[in-house]
Amino acid sequence: MRFVPSSCLREGMITGKDIFGKDGVFLLAKDQIVSNAIVEKIVELGYQGIYIKDEISADIEIRNVIDDSIRQKAISAVKSMFESLDKNNEKKMEESLEAAKRLVEDIIDEIMNSKDLIINMVDLKVFDDYTYYHSVNVAVISMVIGMTMGLSRDDLCKLGLGALLHDIGKVFVPKEILNKEGNLSDEEMQLVRNHAEDGYAYLKEKWDIPIKSCLAVLIHHERYNGTGYPKGKRNDKIHLFGRIIAVADVYDAFTSDRPYRKAVLPSDAVEYIMGASGVYFDPEVVRIFVQKVAPYPLGTCVKLSNGNVGIVIDNYEDVCLRPKIRLLNTDEEVIIDLKNDSDSWNITIIGVEEI
Numbered sequence: 001m002r003f004v005p006s007s008c009l010r011e012g013m014i015t016g017k018d019i020f021g022k023d024g025v026f027l028l029a030k031d032q033i034v035s036n037a038i039v040e041k042i043v044e045l046g047y048q049g050i051y052i053k054d055e056i057s058a059d060i061e062i063r064n065v066i067d068d069s070i071r072q073k074a075i076s077a078v079k080s081m082f083e084s085l086d087k088n089n090e091k092k093m094e095e096s097l098e099a100a101k102r103l104v105e106d107i108i109d110e111i112m113n114s115k116d117l118i119i120n121m122v123d124l125k126v127f128d129d130y131t132y133y134h135s136v137n138v139a140v141i142s143m144v145i146g147m148t149m150g151l152s153r154d155d156l157c158k159l160g161l162g163a164l165l166h167d168i169g170k171v172f173v174p175k176e177i178l179n180k181e182g183n184l185s186d187e188e189m190q191l192v193r194n195h196a197e198d199g200y201a202y203l204k205e206k207w208d209i210p211i212k213s214c215l216a217v218l219i220h221h222e223r224y225n226g227t228g229y230p231k232g233k234r235n236d237k238i239h240l241f242g243r244i245i246a247v248a249d250v251y252d253a254f255t256s257d258r259p260y261r262k263a264v265l266p267s268d269a270v271e272y273i274m275g276a277s278g279v280y281f282d283p284e285v286v287r288i289f290v291q292k293v294a295p296y297p298l299g300t301c302v303k304l305s306n307g308n309v310g311i312v313i314d315n316y317e318d319v320c321l322r323p324k325i326r327l328l329n330t331d332e333e334v335i336i337d338l339k340n341d342s343d344s345w346n347i348t349i350i351g352v353e354e355i
């Protein structure tokens with residue numbers, strides 16, 4: 001199985017995973033032939049691409065760290081919370097919040113039982129439901145980092161809930177500002193920035209939510225060097241939850257299409273975060289992040305510095321930029337292990353090939 005960008009999708013390809021439309025509606029099962037109508041629908045929904053099965057990726061198994069059904073339920077719960085708040089429906093908000101708390105527990109169980117805790121997938125989003133998909137991805141990445149850092153189950157629950165709710169305050173920001181394609185004025189920017197404090201105040205005053213989770217919402221835009229908001233706190237004056245969610249939030253936002261810019265590749269987003277380690281982000285959180293989020297996810301086609309093209313078949317936690325690759329431009333099977341083959345140490349990945 002491998003990820004194929006929407007621009008490279010063709011009729012007749014075979015789906016590698018179930019595809020969901022808006023509101024989690026089932027669109028097409030895995031192992032089905034993709035029609036032109038489906039290709040159009042995928043583009044219309046704003047998917048960057050889908051997972052397909054083909055000859056070059058037949059032996060590559062790609063698993064999300066959490067089960068697809070839990071992911072879809074979590075997306076629905078987050079959507080329901082945002083909509084309940086928007087419509088001032090307190091009963092529905094209470095139900096969705098309880099559902100979200102249970103799903104955080106389910107996600108922790110999944111992560112704890114996962115054999116392979118590397119995030120090796122491009123997490124695909126329906127454009128209109130971006131905020132809900134994003135919230136779930138940020139929660140999963142944050143919890144994987146938190147678990148690797150040795151947080152207790154109780155703290156992982158609080159971190160996960162804070163991450164799921166980190167942008168709830170955006171309900172209070174006018175939609176035309178959130179969806180604006182051009183640059184924001186200073187005044188508009190301030191309205192967007194208010195979402196951190198507004199979300200915190202709303203959750204703390206209204207609901208029975210652990211204070212650490214509320215705090216995570218308040219501080220997820222603080223930056224390690226003190227240039228963030230709302231308070232401009234720095235270093236370990238920012239609670240660990242805020243330092244973790246900051247990295248997960250930026251990574252997932254960068255790898256998603258937004259009204260004002262296209263998604264960047266996972267490798268570019270990881271490099272940005274590595275570059276900002278110790279500046280915007282806590283170096284220890286970044287160190288764990290790069291072990292857990294693969295810059296070249298399984299099934300990515302890459303260009304090598306020696307002119308070859310290959311497909312990523314394995315990733316290593318300790319050397320994230322040097323995966324194991326099977327060449328695609330050779331008659332016989334050639335596997336290059338950029339980490340373990342000493343005769344390959346002079347070869348680097350110089351880009352991603354869209355095939």
Ligand SMILES: [Fe+2]
Binds near residue numbers: 166167195220221
């Ligand atoms: Fe935010």
